[in-house]
Amino acid sequence: MKNLPVDVYAALDEVPLGISILGKDRKILFINRALEAMSGFSRGESEGLPCSSVLRFSNCIENCPLGGVAEREKKALEGDIITQDHQKIPVLVTFAPLINGRGRITGYIETVEDLRKRRMVDPIRIHPFSFGDIIGRSPQMEKIFKFLPAIAQSDSPVLITGQIGTGKDLLASAIHYASSRSKNPFVIFRCGALPDILIESELFGHEKGAFPGATENKPGKFRFAQNGTLFIAEVGDLPPSLQLKLLTYLDEKTIYPLGGTRNFSADVRVIAATSLNLEQIARGGHFRKELFFRLNAVSLHLPPLKDRDGDIRLLLEHFMRSHASAQKKTLLGFSSECLKVLEEYTYPGNVLELKHIAEYAVNICRDEIIGLRDLPAYLTEHFEDLVAPIAGPSASPVETSVEDGMDWSAVERKMITNALIKAKGRRSRAAQLLGWGRSTLWRKMKHYGLAAPGDEGLREIGQ
Amino acid sequence: MKKVLLALYGNDIAPRFDLAPEVQIVTFDREGGEEVKTIVLPRASAETLCQIAIAENIEAVICGGIEEEYLQYLRWKKIEVIHSVIGPAEAALPRFRLGGLKPGDILVERRKQ
Numbered sequence: 001m002k003n004l005p006v007d008v009y010a011a012l013d014e015v016p017l018g019i020s021i022l023g024k025d026r027k028i029l030f031i032n033r034a035l036e037a038m039s040g041f042s043r044g045e046s047e048g049l050p051c052s053s054v055l056r057f058s059n060c061i062e063n064c065p066l067g068g069v070a071e072r073e074k075k076a077l078e079g080d081i082i083t084q085d086h087q088k089i090p091v092l093v094t095f096a097p098l099i100n101g102r103g104r105i106t107g108y109i110e111t112v113e114d115l116r117k118r119r120m121v122d123p124i125r126i127h128p129f130s131f132g133d134i135i136g137r138s139p140q141m142e143k144i145f146k147f148l149p150a151i152a153q154s155d156s157p158v159l160i161t162g163q164i165g166t167g168k169d170l171l172a173s174a175i176h177y178a179s180s181r182s183k184n185p186f187v188i189f190r191c192g193a194l195p196d197i198l199i200e201s202e203l204f205g206h207e208k209g210a211f212p213g214a215t216e217n218k219p220g221k222f223r224f225a226q227n228g229t230l231f232i233a234e235v236g237d238l239p240p241s242l243q244l245k246l247l248t249y250l251d252e253k254t255i256y257p258l259g260g261t262r263n264f265s266a267d268v269r270v271i272a273a274t275s276l277n278l279e280q281i282a283r284g285g286h287f288r289k290e291l292f293f294r295l296n297a298v299s300l301h302l303p304p305l306k307d308r309d310g311d312i313r314l315l316l317e318h319f320m321r322s323h324a325s326a327q328k329k330t331l332l333g334f335s336s337e338c339l340k341v342l343e344e345y346t347y348p349g350n351v352l353e354l355k356h357i358a359e360y361a362v363n364i365c366r367d368e369i370i371g372l373r374d375l376p377a378y379l380t381e382h383f384e385d386l387v388a389p390i391a392g393p394s395a396s397p398v399e400t401s402v403e404d405g406m407d408w409s410a411v412e413r414k415m416i417t418n419a420l421i422k423a424k425g426r427r428s429r430a431a432q433l434l435g436w437g438r439s440t441l442w443r444k445m446k447h448y449g450l451a452a453p454g455d456e457g458l459r460e461i462g463q
Numbered sequence: 464m465k466k467v468l469l470a471l472y473g474n475d476i477a478p479r480f481d482l483a484p485e486v487q488i489v490t491f492d493r494e495g496g497e498e499v500k501t502i503v504l505p506r507a508s509a510e511t512l513c514q515i516a517i518a519e520n521i522e523a524v525i526c527g528g529i530e531e532e533y534l535q536y537l538r539w540k541k542i543e544v545i546h547s548v549i550g551p552a553e554a555a556l557p558r559f560r561l562g563g564l565k566p567g568d569i570l571v572e573r574r575k576q
Contacts, residue, residue: 053549061478
């Protein structure tokens with residue numbers, strides 16, 4: 001190796017497959033650029049750490065493939081990893097020992113293949129009404145699916161809008177994996193609540209010494225996403241100085257790392273998403289208009305789930321099946337009254353909320369049919385409202401008879417008592433019936449001496 | 464009184480929240496004492512850990528890698544999540560108690576080549 005006229009590590013950086021080299025103690029000596037992009041750990045950050053803490057491969061944690069007696073064998077295992085961006089990525093990892101001339105193990109090499117693309121074309125996993133992992137047969141989603149192949153094949157920046165939980169991440173990922181960049185990294189960047197300088201460093205990278213605490217060079221998400229796609233979640237949260245820097249990249253395709261004297265040419269497609277009304281924000285002067293226009297050239301809007309005709313049932317069946325299969329349960333479906341509740345519900349958390357409801361129901365259900373009792377309590381309370389007889393326009397949800405001589409305080413006290421009885425002591429429900437906030441109810445309960453001494457009142461689990 | 468949940472794998476912070484086979488719940492009282500409760504899970508599961516965190520009125524969770532949906536869920540439930548922590552629980556706990564534990568903290572000595 002010493003005599004090779006090439007830098008082997010630089011060559012490994014050009015391989016579009018994640019590679020890590022481990023010492024005999026299974027600590028990381030080197031990771032290539034593809035693995036940096038996939039895991040979110042930079043080479044400097046990962047060096048000297050246990051492989052299981054960086055790769056977080058499911059099989060490493062349950063049963064380390066290098067820990068058995070047969071560690072001289074080459075192994076290939078499918079599982080998943082959790083990245084620094086909190087994504088779970090299906091992967092195929094191969095492990096092989098590195099053996100020296102004397103037949104001794106000196107370390108290990110691992111290759112990590114991202115299986116997302118392969119899974120997207122897996123005929124068993126393909127849903128008839130889907131694009132990538134997005135499922136829907138509503139006219140609203142069909143319209144989006146119709147445009148997606150053309151958008152995927154173009155190389156323009158894309159802006160995805162939609163409420164929280166509508167699947168903006170999935171749509172961005174589906175565009176990437178249907179594009180000519182699919183063999184290269186798909187990197188996600190979330191601004192979060194970071195100081196501006198750290199956001200800049202995360203996104204564009206920094207040179208050693210660029211700011212206090214920058215003890216090593218950091219490549220940044222653009223470098224990780226080279227030849228691939230960078231997905232910027234919640235682009236509306238990007239600070240103004242970085243909006244300009246992003247705009248400069250979109251125009252010049254050049255990245256200027258923080259504190260660096262050298263720039264580099266990047267070939268990265270940018271897909272941005274927001275749950276905000278970016279146009280309005282740009283009009284108000286809080287987002288650069290030029291950047292908005294540049295991103296909005298190709299835009300897709302994901303409708304809220306309640307507006308997607310017929311998709312609620314389709315998604316419920318889909319998530320029920322996938323969770324039941326993962327838990328090896330046999331479930332036939334939902335009872336009719338359960339479906340009524342689920343189809344009437346407005347899903348403020350959109351598909352993400354529906355997914356969690358289905359997961360909860362599959363976990364709780366002990367029969368073959370998911371019933372009302374298997375749903376989260378807040379949904380069945382909603383159902384009580386749905387099936388309750390409709391009161392006349394003047395009727396209050398909490399009927400309180402006013403006797404002669406009662407002043408307003410006495411009426412209000414009686415209203416609270418009645419509401420609490422009707423809500424079986426649940427304060428949040430009682431507040432809802434009265435049309436008040438929980439804190440208002442609590443304050444008034446204290447005022448009228450209806451709260452028990454030492455009662456914390458508002459610390460109800462799960463509220 | 465402050466209650467913290469540590470997702471564990473052996474003596475270390477579990478590299479993955481969803482695969483932690485046991486959890487330690489530590490309650491700090493105002494006098495400087497602490498009460499430790501360990502729960503061994505029949506099957507590692509992120510949902511179960513979230514349910515435990517809510518039922519036990521946990522204020523902070525210390526873990527390794529965590530999937531976005533569980534991170535957001537715990538945050539929505541007003542639980543602080545100190546994620547991507549690498550190292551032994553016995554090093555994480557005193558640092559947390561002093562208010563110095565941050566996401567991404569590495570508490571192991573690294574041997575660099």
